[in-house]
Structures are given as structure tokens and as C-alpha cells.
Amino acid sequence: MTILYAVLVLGALGAIFGLILALAAKVFHVEVDPRQAAVRECLAGANCGGCGYPGCDGYAAAVAKGEAPGNKCVVVDPEVHDQIAQIMGVVNDAAEKKVAFVACSGGDGIAEPRFNYSGPRDCRAAMLFGGKSNKLCTFACIGMGNCVRVCSFDAMHLANGVARVNRSKCVGCGACVEACPKSIISLIPESLRIHPACRSRDKGASVTKMCKAGCIGCMKCQRECPAEAIVVKDFLPEVDPEKCTGCGHCAEVCPRGIITDFYQ
Amino acid sequence: MMEQLTRLLSISLGAILINNFIFSQFLGCCPFLGCSNKVETAAGMGLAVVFVMGIASAICYVVNMLLVALGLGFLQTLAFILVIAALVQFVEMFLKKMVPSLYAALGIYLPLITTNCAVLGVVLLNVQEDYNFIEAVVHGITGGLGFMLAIVLFASMRERIEFSEYPESFKGFPISLVTAGLLALAFMGFSGMKIF
Numbered sequence: 423m424t425i426l427y428a429v430l431v432l433g434a435l436g437a438i439f440g441l442i443l444a445l446a447a448k449v450f451h452v453e454v455d456p457r458q459a460a461v462r463e464c465l466a467g468a469n470c471g472g473c474g475y476p477g478c479d480g481y482a483a484a485v486a487k488g489e490a491p492g493n494k495c496v497v498v499d500p501e502v503h504d505q506i507a508q509i510m511g512v513v514n515d516a517a518e519k520k521v522a523f524v525a526c527s528g529g530d531g532i533a534e535p536r537f538n539y540s541g542p543r544d545c546r547a548a549m550l551f552g553g554k555s556n557k558l559c560t561f562a563c564i565g566m567g568n569c570v571r572v573c574s575f576d577a578m579h580l581a582n583g584v585a586r587v588n589r590s591k592c593v594g595c596g597a598c599v600e601a602c603p604k605s606i607i608s609l610i611p612e613s614l615r616i617h618p619a620c621r622s623r624d625k626g627a628s629v630t631k632m633c634k635a636g637c638i639g640c641m642k643c644q645r646e647c648p649a650e651a652i653v654v655k656d657f658l659p660e661v662d663p664e665k666c667t668g669c670g671h672c673a674e675v676c677p678r679g680i681i682t683d684f685y686q
Numbered sequence: 687m688m689e690q691l692t693r694l695l696s697i698s699l700g701a702i703l704i705n706n707f708i709f710s711q712f713l714g715c716c717p718f719l720g721c722s723n724k725v726e727t728a729a730g731m732g733l734a735v736v737f738v739m740g741i742a743s744a745i746c747y748v749v750n751m752l753l754v755a756l757g758l759g760f761l762q763t764l765a766f767i768l769v770i771a772a773l774v775q776f777v778e779m780f781l782k783k784m785v786p787s788l789y790a791a792l793g794i795y796l797p798l799i800t801t802n803c804a805v806l807g808v809v810l811l812n813v814q815e816d817y818n819f820i821e822a823v824v825h826g827i828t829g830g831l832g833f834m835l836a837i838v839l840f841a842s843m844r845e846r847i848e849f850s851e852y853p854e855s856f857k858g859f860p861i862s863l864v865t866a867g868l869l870a871l872a873f874m875g876f877s878g879m880k881i882f
Contacts, residue, residue, distance in 0.1 A: 428758055435749070435765060439772035446776050450783035542849045 458486035460509045466497035470574045472595025485510065496520075496594045497575075520594040520609040522577070522587045525621045526563035527635040527680045529582035534558045534632050544568060546603050555604075558632035561621040563606055569598035589684070615668035616651075616661050618643075620680045623656045635680050643672040643681060694824050697817075701828040707804045708836040709873035714804030718837055719862060721795065728841035731795045732834025736827060738777065738799050739808050742770050743826025746809040747819050766809045774799055804833055840869060 462482035473494035475481035484490035485506065492506035500519070507513060539548050539556045545564040548556045556564055565583040577591035578598055585598075585607070599607045606621045618637060622629055626638030639657030651665035652672060659672075659681070673683035707713045714735070721731040746766050753761055778796050781789040789796075799805060808829045812822040843865055852861055 424757070427756055428761055431753070431756060431758055432761060432765065432768070435768055439768065443772060443775055443779075446779050450779040452782055542851065544849060547849070 455486040472496040521592040528562040529584040572597045572601040698828040702832040709870040713807040722841040736830030739830035740827040
């Protein structure tokens with residue numbers, strides 16, 4: 423008899439709750455654009471925020487409302503952008519994949535230290551002391567790894583006291599660009615082969631005192647470039663991605679060895 | 687009347703400080719460690735727990751009366767789990783429609799509470815202590831407040847630890863567990879205190 427009661431009571435409780443929930447689902451039903459769910463399905467679900475929206479759900483909602491273009495997700499393959507465009511019934515204009523790049527070569531033993539720092543391992547904390555840097559060069563990478571900690575894709579690491587990017591893992595979400603207090607990380611097109619790994623705009627003479635690798639603005643790259651793609655402005659070379667043929671000659675002739683050739 | 691109020695006060699203080707759900711009953715340790723990286727999310731989780739514990743206490747009181755009347759007291763645990771799971775589902779749907787801002791703030795933590803043993807613990811304790819309806823609800827809400835106090839305290843400590851220096855081998859969970867242990871020790875100071 424007890425068993426019968428037990429089965430009946432629990433069954434009844436379950437049925438009542440089920441009924442209430444079913445009713446509640448009808449009463450409290452919230453209309454959601456079916457396209458939003460379809461778009462969300464396509465996204466990676468990493469919630470990295472690289473698109474500029476709060477997580478994948480937020481981005482999918484914005485796409486479904488027509489407020490955001492369908493190609494903002496930097497994590498998924500470009501084909502997925504076409505899929506999203508198809509769901510929304512629009513044409514996808516492709517964006518080139520970008521990757522992060524750290525414009526500093528001044529690692530330990532290369533860039534001269536300003537002081538002996540033993541505080542919290544945080545770039546912003548290290549910058550609080552005189553001179554806005556723990557190295558003599560005020561443009562240098564602090565090397566405390568703020569960018570490494572924000573990277574959701576394990577693409578950043580510290581090598582010899584300077585942040586470095588693993589290009590095969592980087593998805594170009596730009597979290598490190600935001601996190602770097604020195605603004606030396608930027609997103610560059612993946613196809614751009616040549617990039618100078620220094621941000622120093624100091625004059626050559628003072629750079630040589632502070633760093634064994636810093637750009638001294640000697641203009642050799644500008645003179646030697648066969649495609650005339652490099653212009654040195656304020657003691658720092660700028661590469662024109664339109665003109666650059668990627669021959670790698672500048673990387674060979676740079677006396678400081680800071681022009682990075684990604685195919686080497 | 688006065689006596690009733692004193693009793694409620696003693697239940698409240700007991701649930702928040704002396705018999706704190708996390709530090710002296712060891713219930714709800716999983717969200718306590720899992721959702722305490724940031725003070726903001728910890729407060730969100732705490733609020734959600736207060737909310738669900740209060741309502742669960744009220745409904746489970748009624749369900750328990752029904753079970754006892756039919757002589758089915760041994761089904762308490764099972765029935766309470768059913769109630770809590772259904773309740774969390776219902777609250778989620780209700781908030782999504784009626785208070786979208788609170789729904790967005792609580793986010794993932796609302797469904798997570800279904801598996802929070804502190805909620806089941808509070809309703810079982812209500813039965814064990816033979817509380818009446820009002821006492822049960824007060825115990826539920828203040829138990830949730832105790833949980834919130836604990837998780838917010840812990841989260842603010844963890845935020846500070848992030849930036850301090852400690853041995854490499856303690857990185858991550860070990861230092862968190864040590865901190866939680868010390869915090870629990872501090873709360874031990876309340877144990878054995880008697881109110882009124």
C-alpha cells in the first residue's frame with residue numbers, strides 16, 4: 423500500500439510540476455528570432471569578445487537584428503561567414519584574416535633595464551614607477567604578460583622577457599591589443615610578410631644606449647627596398663602593404679635585425 | 687509575538703554567521719569555489735541563491751506537510767529535488783519574460799543552482815528543525831544571505847591574491863583552498879555562540 427501511495431504521490435507531483443512548467447512556457451514565452459539561434463549555431467562559442475559584442479549570444483542577437491555584419495567572428499573559418507550571410511539573406515563581403523604582432527625586440531639582455539623590479543607580475547603595476555617602463559626605452563615591452571593572460575587561445579607567450587605571438591594559434595580577436603598598456607601590439611593582415619619589430623621613435627644615438635636591437639632610423643631599409651614600399655618616418659620604418667612584394671631584402675640588410683620576415 | 691520575533695532573529699543570525707552554510711555546514715562548496723573569481727559574478731550568484739532558497743523553503747514546506755500527512759516522510763529528499771528543479775526552471779522562465787534585466791544579470795548562475803546542495807540542505811534542515819512556515823522561509827532567505835556573504839568575501843580576497851606574490855606551486859586552486867580554509871577558521875569564532 424505504501425509503495426502504491428509513494429508512486430502515486432511522486433507521479434502526481436511530477437505531473438503537476440510538468441503541467442505548470444508547460445503552462446509557464448506558454449504564458450512566459452519570449453519571441454526569439456529563429457535566425458538568431460541559427461546564427462549562434464554557426465559561431466565558435468569561445469565567447470572571446472573579438473567581435474566587439476558581449477559573447478557569442480550577444481553577437482548572434484545583434485546579427486539577427488541586422489545591427490552587425492555577419493563576418494565579425496574572427497574565430498571561425500571564412501566559409502562560416504558565408505553561411506551566416508546565407509541565413510540572413512545578404513551577401514558576405516570577405517574580410518582578410520588578421521593576426522596580432524608585438525612591435526618590440528628588446529628582451530632581457532638586449533634592452534637595458536631602468537630598475538630592478540620585483541613587484542606584482544603585471545605590466546600596469548610595473549609602469550607605475552618612474553619613467554613609465556621597467557626598461558630604459560619607454561617604447562619597450564614591459565614583459566609582465568598582461569597580453570598572455572587575456573589570450574583565450576593560448577597564442578601569446580613570453581620569450582626572453584618579450585611577448586611573442588604564435589601565428590598559427592592567433593585568431594585576431596584583439597584582446598591583447600586592448601590589454602597592452604604600451605600599445606605595441608597591433609593587428610596586421612596575415613599576408614603582410616614584412617613588419618618592423620620596434621616602436622621606438624627616439625633618435626638613433628639614444629636608442630643605441632638603451633637597446634641593442636632598437637631601430638636607429640638609419641633608413642637603410644628605405645634605400646634598399648626594390649619596391650620602394652618602406653618609408654622611414656620619425657626614425658621608424660613603415661611598410662606599405664600595397665607596394666610590398668615580400669622579397670625579404672629589408673630583413674636581410676637591417677643592421678639591427680628587427681625587421682621580421684614571417685616566411686623565414 | 688515578541689517571542690516569535692526573537693526566535694526569527696536568532697534563526698537569522700544563526701543561518702548567516704554561526705551555522706553559515708559554507709563555512710560550518712560545508713554545503714554549496716562547488717559554486718563557492720567555482721563562481722568566486724570576480725566580486726561581481728559572486729554577488730550575482732549569491733543573489734540567485736537567496737532568491738531560490740527563499741522560495742524553495744516555502745514550497746517544500748507545503749510539499750512536506752503533504753508527505754507527512756500521507757505517511758511518506760521517507761520520500762522527502764526525492765520530492766524536494768523534484769521541487770527545486772521545477773522551481774528553478776519556472777523562476778528562469780518567469781524572469782526571462784518579466785524582469786529581463788535581472789535575468790541577464792543572473793545569467794548562467796540561475797540554472798546552475800539546481801545542482802546546488804545548499805538549497806537542498808536548507809529545505810532538509812527546515813524539516814529536521816521542525817520550523818513552521820514563517821521560520822522556514824526566514825531560514826531559507828537568511829541562509830542564502832549567509833552564502834552570499836561568504837562568496838562575496840571570498841571573491842574579494844581572491845581578487846587581491848591575484849596580484850600578490852606567493853610560491854609558484856600554490857598557483858590557482860591550492861591558494862584558493864588555503865584561503866577558504868582560513869576564512870572558515872575565522873567563522874569558527876562564531877561557533878558555539880548562543881543568541882538569547
